[in-house]
Amino acid sequence: MAKDKDPKPSRIKISPWWIYGGILGIFLIASYFNNSNWQEPIQTNISQFQKYLDNGDVNKVIIVNKTQADVYLKPSALEKPEFSKIPKKNLLNKENTGPHFSFSIGNDQIFENKLIEATKEGKLSSYEIQSNPNYFMDILGFILPIIVLVVIWIFLMRKMSGGAAGGGGGQIFNIGKSKAKLFDEKTDIKTTFKDVAGLEGAKEEIQEIVEFLKNPQKYTNLGGKIPKGALLVGPPGTGKTLLAKAVAGEAQVPFFSLSGSDFVEMFVGVGASRVRDLFKQAKEKSPAIIFIDEIDAVGRARGKNNMSGSNDERENTLNQLLTEMDGFGTNTSVIVLAATNRADVLDKALMRAGRFDRQIFVDLPDIRERQEIFEVHLAPLKKAEGLDTSFLAKQTPGFSGADIANVCNEAALIAARYDKQAVDKQDFLDAVDRIVGGLEKKNKIISPEEKRAIAIHEAGHATVSWMLEHAAPLIKVTIVPRGQSLGAAWYLPEERQIVRPDQMLDEMCATMGGRAAEKVAFNRISTGALSDLEKVTKQARAMVTIYGLNEKLGNITYYDSSGQNEYGFTKPYSEETAKIIDQEISILIEAQYHRAIAILEENKDKLYQLADILIDKEVIFKDDLENIFGKRPFDKNLQEETTL
Structure with a gap:
């Protein structure tokens, strides 16, 4: 029976700090054994020495560095009882030949004269004057500053290279290496398209890239070329990174992931070097995917920042990236995926066909996609039976995938806070309120006068929106402070693809309902309508x-989708046109404000009745409005929030 081979022993990693410690230890040992006799002399004083000298016990004296006297006794003197403390053997087990005593001298010239006189009298055999240099201290004084400087330099290089000592970018000489994290297709990548809920359009568009990586011959046999890259564009939290990881999982290829900021470094040329190293690694493992998140960190349009010059490090990194994606040294079977939510600031050369061949827009999910996302994030939760995911999807318009994940997590935390065994519908509604409006501040001190003003304000929003056809219907109104708001009204807006002027005007009128209610009820206004004014001003300026949508200005827009205007210091219109714009914005807002006042004057009794209920209950719902105003003739299932 064959014996199993012993596994290879792991090599011992020698740290450079061991070498430094060994060198220092050698110096210390050399200093300790610097004395040729290897035995420390006994300390005495000059009066004792004079006594030994007068008794004829001293054989020889050596003056060291004009400050110390080493005394050597005669062999016969060592036999005397008074010198019994002096060891007969040294550390090497040899005869102790001295020095036996040592003491400090004052004036070396006077002491030397005494030795000359004692020598003439025969009391002393001989004396010597030596200069004994301390080689250890001299060498240490020369080497120690160099060692300190080297250690500081190593520390700074490791810090600035931004990695641990074992990482690719953590060593001094690896600062130009790529910092991309490699996900192995056999072990690390577990995400597939089944794990990505919603995003049907984006998944369908990116499916072709997966087919290219799985079966490239199917396309190359017909003369087609494998695409160089795809750019995922969309708002934050919509799942761009998750989608890119799912592509790698579906295609079963190595996946290099890094951020655009990983190329940015304080050293000149490091970014370009990391780009070269990244593509070199990907080519060695091709077919492979490179995913660069937040590519706008290095892909911003060149020459737009006049203050930094035209040859900065970021531009050099971008130039190298452009060359690697489509240049003479083009890498085959390496596809670059990138994600950004600021596609308008990217360089045109980066966006052209041949580099990023596809631009895939990852939009906020619609109601059907939100339901699918809820089902994915609800799977690990202990939810109540009969929980309607379609209802949750209706309650979260405008929410991204990340927002929905946050809602599910917050609902679970709220349920645990109240010691529930399962997460129910109310927990999710509370979670939405918590995320949108902030944490309730029930302990905030509000005077009765302010509380009534807040109630009138929120009742005004509810009343006006109930009476207008295109305004979003109300779901809930509260005067409990949340976050920075003193009160809030939740609505369910319709998810429209296009918006008409009458719809925008109705929304503006409902938003001005709070200030209009203060005017009708108290004949004075307050600062509580700040967020309302900000919202309607943005809407009016957009119109x-x-x-x-303004008749006086006509069919003209000053919107620049390329984002070039933000780098200039001039407006795209004249001063006269600017005055007209300001006038038209003011006219629009004031018209809706007076329209809201007219609606509230007609329904003043109902406004006060609604405000009284709100003061009493602090929270009112759609049913309370139906009891006061009756059924809304143009009721739709729609959601939004207007805050005070």
């Missing part, structure tokens, strides 16, 4: 300057 006038972006969408071309």
Whole structure:
């Protein structure tokens, strides 16, 4: 029976600090054994020495460095009882030949004269004067500053290279190496398209890239070329990174992941060097995917920042990236995926065909996609039976995938806070309120006068929106402070693809309902309508300057989708046009404000009745409005929030 081979013993990693410690230890040992006799002399004083000298016990004296006297006794003197403390053997077990005593001298010239006189009298055989240099201290004084400087330099290089000592970018000489994290297709990548809920359009568009990586011959046999890259564009939290990882999982290829900021370094040429090293690694493992998240960190349009010059490090990194993606040294079977939410600032050369051949827009999920996302994130939760995911999807318009994940997690935390065994519908509603409006501040001190003003304000929003056809219907109104708001009203807006002027005007009127209610009820206004004013001003400015919905200015827009205007210091219109724009914005807002006042004047009794219920209950729902106003004739299932 064959014996199993012993596994190879792991090599001992020698740290450079061991070498430094060994050198220092050698110096210390050399210093300790610097004395040729290897035995430390006994300390005495000059009066004792004079006594030994007068008794004829001293054989020889050596003056060292004009400060110390080493005394050597005669062999016969060592036999005397008074010198019994002096060891007969040294550390090497040899005869102790001295020095036997040592003491400090004052004036070396006077002491030397005494020795000359004692020699003439025969009391002393001989004396010597020596200069004994301390080689250890001299060498240490020369080497120690160099060692300190080297250690500091190593520390700084490791810090600036941004990695641990074992990582690719953590060593001094690896600072130009790529910092991309490699996910192995056999062990690390577990994400597939089944794990990505919603995003049907994006998945369908990116499916072709997976087919290219799985079966490239199917396309190359017909003369087609494998695409160089795909750019995922969309708002934050929509699942761009997850989608890229799912592509790698579906294609079963190595996946290099890094951020655009990983190329940025304080050293000149490091970014370009990391780009070269990244593509070199990917080519060695091809077919492979390179995923660069937040590519706008290095892909910003060149020459737009006039303050930094035209040859900065970021531009050099971008130039190298452009060359690697489509240049003479083009890498085959390496596809670059990138993600950004600021595609308008990217360089045109990066966006052209041949580099990023496809631009895939990853939009916020619609109601059907939100339901699918909820089902994915609800799977690990202990949820109540009969929980309606379609209802949750309706309650979260405008939420991204990351927001929905946060809602599910927050709902579980709320349920645990109340010691529930399962997460139910109310927990999810509370979670939405918590995320959108902030944490309730029930202990905030509000005077009765302020509380009534807040109630009138929120009741005004609810009343006006109930009476307007295109305004979003109300779901809930509260005067409990949340976050920075003193009160809030939740609505369910319709998810529209296009918006008409009458719809925008109705929304503006409902937003101005809070300030209008204060005017009707108290004949004075307050600062509580700040967020309302900000919202309607943005809407009115968009109608006038972006969408071309103003009759006086006509069908014209000053919107620049390329983002070039933000780098200039001039407006795209004249001063006279600017005055007209300001006037038209003011006219729009004031018209809706007076329209809201007119609606509230007609329904003043109902406004006060609603405010009283709100003061009493602090929270009112759609049913309370139906009891006061009756059924809404144009009721739709829609959601949004207006805050005070």
